[in-house]
Every structure is written in C-alpha cells, then in structure tokens.
Amino acid sequence: MGKGRLIVLTGPSGVGKGTLLRSLLQRHPDLYVSVSVTTRAPRAGEVDGQNYYFVTRPQFERMVAQGELLEWAEFAGNCYGTPRKAVEEKIQQGKWVILEIELDGARQIRKTFPSALRMFILPPSLSELENRIRGRAQDSEDAITRRLTHAREEVSAADEFDIQIVNDNFEEALGKIEVALFKPAAAIC
Numbered sequence: 001m002g003k004g005r006l007i008v009l010t011g012p013s014g015v016g017k018g019t020l021l022r023s024l025l026q027r028h029p030d031l032y033v034s035v036s037v038t039t040r041a042p043r044a045g046e047v048d049g050q051n052y053y054f055v056t057r058p059q060f061e062r063m064v065a066q067g068e069l070l071e072w073a074e075f076a077g078n079c080y081g082t083p084r085k086a087v088e089e090k091i092q093q094g095k096w097v098i099l100e101i102e103l104d105g106a107r108q109i110r111k112t113f114p115s116a117l118r119m120f121i122l123p124p125s126l127s128e129l130e131n132r133i134r135g136r137a138q139d140s141e142d143a144i145t146r147r148l149t150h151a152r153e154e155v156s157a158a159d160e161f162d163i164q165i166v167n168d169n170f171e172e173a174l175g176k177i178e179v180a181l182f183k184p185a186a187a188i189c
C-alpha cells in the first residue's frame with residue numbers, strides 16, 4: 001500500500017478548480033476528492049453526497065461543535081467544511097486525498113497538515129474570471145459580486161502556496177497539476 005497524502009487545491013471561485021479536478025480524476029481514478037459539507041443551496045444538477053453534502057446551518061454548527069470538520073469557513077454568505085472522518089480514513093488507507101477549498105480553509109490546513117501539498121489556481125485575468133462565473137450561469141448577481149470581491153483577496157494570497165498555476169489553456173493547466181503531483185520535486189519549476 002502506498003503512502004497517504006493530502007493535497008489542497010485553492011483558487012478564486014470560477015477559476016476552474018472543479019472542472020480541472022473532474023478531468024484529473026478521469027485520468028487518475030485512484031485519487032480521492034473529498035466531498036465537502038455546505039449550507040449553500042444545491043445548484044441545478046448538483047447531487048447530495050456527490051457534489052456536496054447539503055446541510056442546514058444548525059446541522060453545520062453541530063458538526064463544527066463536535067469536531068467533525070477538518071477545516072471550515074464562511075464564504076460569500078454560506079458555510080463550507082471538510083468532513084474529517086473520510087479524509088483521515090482515506091489517508092490511512094494510503095490514498096492521495098484532494099481538498100478543493102477556499103483560502104481560509106487552506107490556511108487552516110497549512111497549520112494542521114504542514115506537509116500537505118498546496119496548489120493555487122490563478123485566472124488569466126479578473127475579467128476572464130468574471131466571464132467564467134457568468135458563463136457558468138449558476139449564481140445570482142449578488143453571489144457573483146461577493147465571489148468577485150473575494151477573488152481579489154484570494155489572488156493576492158497566491159504566493160502563500162507551494163505552487164501557482166494559471167488556468168488559461170485548460171490542458172496546459174491540467175498538465176501542470178499532474179507534474180506537481182506525480183513528478184519528482186526537481187522537475188517542478
């Protein structure tokens with residue numbers, strides 16, 4: 001059995017993290033992507049237990065109080081958190097576990113799992129980021145404004161991460177994530 005590992009993927013909402021991860025999983029089905037808990041309402045097509053575990057705020061607060069979340073944060077009016085049990089079990093089993101989380105959560109993981117590999121995905125520009133969020137057509141105008149406001153703060157924190165990857169050309173960005181994950185450290189520049 002291989003050695004378990006924790007990998008954090010962060011970047012502003014709409015930069016393409018979820019899309020990159022879906023392609024990465026198709027190519028590397030042995031990776032495990034943690035399913036987060038959120039108080040956000042499901043978007044069209046989102047499935048409970050697959051995209052997220054959708055919970056009420058009291059349920060979320062109970063999970064926090066009982067120490068069930070590895071990290072959690074409030075983002076654009078909703079709460080998001082990583083269920084501890086599944087992640088710890090998968091790492092124990094030797095799996096490589098990926099967390100797709102925002103900046104506050106990534107900072108928490110840096111303290112609790114200093115050996116985690118932390119990658120930050122950047123948009124080619126903020127205007128392209130806005131195009132992608134709008135193009136996704138899943139968020140209200142209010143939610144879009146809040147996400148773009150957060151994006152500025154998040155992008156300015158990119159240097160806190162081990163690796164920064166610009167998601168301009170999708171295949172190139174995906175290739176860089178693969179290099180960061182699978183190639184020896186000397187190959188990463």
Ligand SMILES: Nc1ncnc2c1ncn2[C@@H]1O[C@H](COP(=O)(O)OP(=O)(O)OP(=O)(O)O)[C@@H](O)[C@H]1O
Pocket residue numbers: 011012013014015016017018019020132133135136167168169170
């Ligand atoms: N390289 C790319 N070029 C153009 N469009 C892209 C690229 N990567 C992703 N997209 C598109 O950008 C939109 C947002 O992508 P996605 O939902 O994966 O972002 P996200 O970072 O996971 O957002 P959130 O954090 O809000 O869940 C999608 O419509 C996706 O198809």
Ligand SMILES: Nc1nc2c(ncn2[C@@H]2O[C@H](COP(=O)(O)O)[C@@H](O)[C@H]2O)c(=O)[nH]1
Pocket residue numbers: 011012013017036037040071072073075080081082100101102103104105106
């Ligand atoms: N700190 C955490 N952030 C998380 C988690 N799951 C998702 N996220 C991040 O929230 C925003 C918004 O997501 P959306 O699905 O509403 O667009 C995005 O940046 C996600 O990466 C989590 O468990 N903890």
